[in-house]
Amino acid sequence: MAHDGTTSGTGNTELVRVATSEHRLARYTLIGLALCFVALFLVLPLAAVFTEALRNGPGEFFVVLTDPETFSAIELTLLVAVIAVPLNLVFGIAAAWAIAKFEFKGKAFLTTLIDLPFSVSPVISGLVFVLLFGSHSLLGPWLQHHGIQILFAVPGIVLATVFVTFPFVARELIPLMQEQGTSDEEAALSLGASGWQTFWHVTLPNIKWGLLYGVLLCNARAMGEFGAVSVVSGHIRGLTNTMPLQVEILYNEYNFVAAFAVATLLALLALVTLVLKSLLEMKYSEQIAASRRH
Amino acid sequence: MTTRTASSLWQFRQPSVIPGFGLALGVTLSWLILIILIPLSGLAWRSSALGWSTFWTLATDQRTINALRISFGTAFLAALINVVFGVILAWVLVRYRFPGKRVIDAMVDLPFALPTAVAGIALTTLYAPNGWIGSLLSPLGIKIAFTPIGIVFALVFVGLPFVVRTVQPIMEEIDKEVEEAAATLGANRFQTISRVLLPGLAPAVLTGFALAFARGVGEYGSVIFIAGNLPYVSEIAPLLIVIRLEEFNYPAATAIAAVMLVISFAMLLIINTIQAWSRRRYGYGA
Numbered sequence A: 001m002a003h004d005g006t007t008s009g010t011g012n013t014e015l016v017r018v019a020t021s022e023h024r025l026a027r028y029t030l031i032g033l034a035l036c037f038v039a040l041f042l043v044l045p046l047a048a049v050f051t052e053a054l055r056n057g058p059g060e061f062f063v064v065l066t067d068p069e070t071f072s073a074i075e076l077t078l079l080v081a082v083i084a085v086p087l088n089l090v091f092g093i094a095a096a097w098a099i100a101k102f103e104f105k106g107k108a109f110l111t112t113l114i115d116l117p118f119s120v121s122p123v124i125s126g127l128v129f130v131l132l133f134g135s136h137s138l139l140g141p142w143l144q145h146h147g148i149q150i151l152f153a154v155p156g157i158v159l160a161t162v163f164v165t166f167p168f169v170a171r172e173l174i175p176l177m178q179e180q181g182t183s184d185e186e187a188a189l190s191l192g193a194s195g196w197q198t199f200w201h202v203t204l205p206n207i208k209w210g211l212l213y214g215v216l217l218c219n220a221r222a223m224g225e226f227g228a229v230s231v232v233s234g235h236i237r238g239l240t241n242t243m244p245l246q247v248e249i250l251y252n253e254y255n256f257v258a259a260f261a262v263a264t265l266l267a268l269l270a271l272v273t274l275v276l277k278s279l280l281e282m283k284y285s286e287q288i289a290a291s292r293r294h
Numbered sequence B: 001m002t003t004r005t006a007s008s009l010w011q012f013r014q015p016s017v018i019p020g021f022g023l024a025l026g027v028t029l030s031w032l033i034l035i036i037l038i039p040l041s042g043l044a045w046r047s048s049a050l051g052w053s054t055f056w057t058l059a060t061d062q063r064t065i066n067a068l069r070i071s072f073g074t075a076f077l078a079a080l081i082n083v084v085f086g087v088i089l090a091w092v093l094v095r096y097r098f099p100g101k102r103v104i105d106a107m108v109d110l111p112f113a114l115p116t117a118v119a120g121i122a123l124t125t126l127y128a129p130n131g132w133i134g135s136l137l138s139p140l141g142i143k144i145a146f147t148p149i150g151i152v153f154a155l156v157f158v159g160l161p162f163v164v165r166t167v168q169p170i171m172e173e174i175d176k177e178v179e180e181a182a183a184t185l186g187a188n189r190f191q192t193i194s195r196v197l198l199p200g201l202a203p204a205v206l207t208g209f210a211l212a213f214a215r216g217v218g219e220y221g222s223v224i225f226i227a228g229n230l231p232y233v234s235e236i237a238p239l240l241i242v243i244r245l246e247e248f249n250y251p252a253a254t255a256i257a258a259v260m261l262v263i264s265f266a267m268l269l270i271i272n273t274i275q276a277w278s279r280r281r282y283g284y285g286a
Helices: A011-019 A024-053 A057-065 A068-101 A107-119 A122-133 A140-145 A154-165 A168-180 A183-190 A195-224 A227-233 A243-252 A256-283 A285-292 B003-007 B021-049 B052-059 B062-095 B101-107 B116-127 B134-140 B148-172 B176-184 B189-218 B221-227 B237-246 B250-281
Strands: none
Touching: A024 A256, A024 B062, A024 B101, A024 B116, A024 B148, A057 A256, A068 A107, A068 A154, A068 A168, A068 A195, A068 A243, A068 A256, A068 B021, A107 A154, A107 A168, A107 B021, A107 B189, A107 B250, A122 A154, A122 A227, A122 B021, A122 B189, A122 B237, A122 B250, A154 A195, A154 A227, A154 B021, A168 A195, A183 A195, A195 A256, A195 B116, A227 A243, A227 B237, A243 A256, A243 B116, A256 A285, A256 B101, A256 B116, B021 B250, B052 B250, B062 B101, B062 B148, B062 B189, B062 B237, B062 B250, B116 B134, B116 B148, B116 B221, B148 B189, B148 B221, B176 B189, B189 B250, B221 B237, B237 B250
């Protein structure tokens, strides 16, 4: 009679369930609290982005999106991601290969150094490049003399983005490859495969979903980075403005509909990232679980 | 790589048949040095070039001190809030079944995927005095946006997944037998949770707290829209760095950045030590 639908077992299992589960009231309270929190902090902000963008109807929304400045911001964002993500992908694979497949002195220290960008403020990540390449720095006059523009141009934005997204792929791959061990590679090598063959045909297929997962997160951050890019970009409209910077400029001009219209594109990117991420977690959980456990 | 180092007494690495160590480590170290270490040491060099007395004057400027206090204070508060709700959320996701659970599980990662500037303008729209939620609160005299509370709200958003995602996998690994043992020994449910389960989660909770805190201290994009950025009151340290840079006051920007880095590294070190201790004391394997 006291059964609440979820437990339709015998009286015996009911007793066990009661002993290691909460009272129904406590359960509902906790679920309610969690749902309210998620609604307040996650669902509503997302809803606000889309509602504000479409406030004056879809017509104005599309006018904003076809604006040349918006278009150049989209182009720059894609360009930066296309350069920064592969660079950190190659780095991530190399770092994971060295750290996960070998035992050497100073490994823990190296792993700590790789994680370093996570504990550095994005603004400081931008600042270090301003200090390195700015006109008052050691390199500044030399760069100026040779007509090389790094700050307030694409190279600076790429450098800052690479700095900020540095650990993403490596962090995903290291625990995964550590858990897989080296026996597959040793078997391939003993059967006469070369080092590269072993990597392409044995290691890569083993890690591909974890790799994709890392690239997904790296890309989301690369396209969405704001603080670091804001410091090095110089905010030149139509030239060095990425999408997040364009959002800021439009918002500060009280052009809210336009700001939120550009923001919807970034929010859609986030949603696509989340959906792909959940799909990967669902289908290849055993390959990705390794990294989530650390 | 060379046989000589492998056979020497002090071994840099243990011998292995797997090839590519030299190449992989070479790529890793060069990239690390070029992208991370040289730029960061540039910051260290520039701040030491200021000289101690200049550095001290810049670092103890009242506006700087207030900005640092606001950044660290709001990040601490936000991380605490995230520990409470993050543990509840992880518990609900691991233990209970309810409709929409999968969607909520996926939504937890939204702050990782949503660019901070977008989060910033969205939260401001919600919590501004004329916003969706702000307009409900302002008749009651509660102001969230454009006050330090707004900063805390933004940092709660940014830090939430760090706590949930570090606690959740450890919770999944909890052995049911531990709870059963506690129950058979006469503990009620509340005692089992507070005395048996939660202490074991302490290392993971602490890690989540540290990650959320570190992220919150440095956060910029989501905060600047909602903070109101009033000097001495709601101006965060990263914003003050940007303001000093725009004034071409590079020494001040460098000094604030150096102080921020030193404090956050020191705090992470302390937290890591506590964590190592609590892992030895309680810990579930991890």
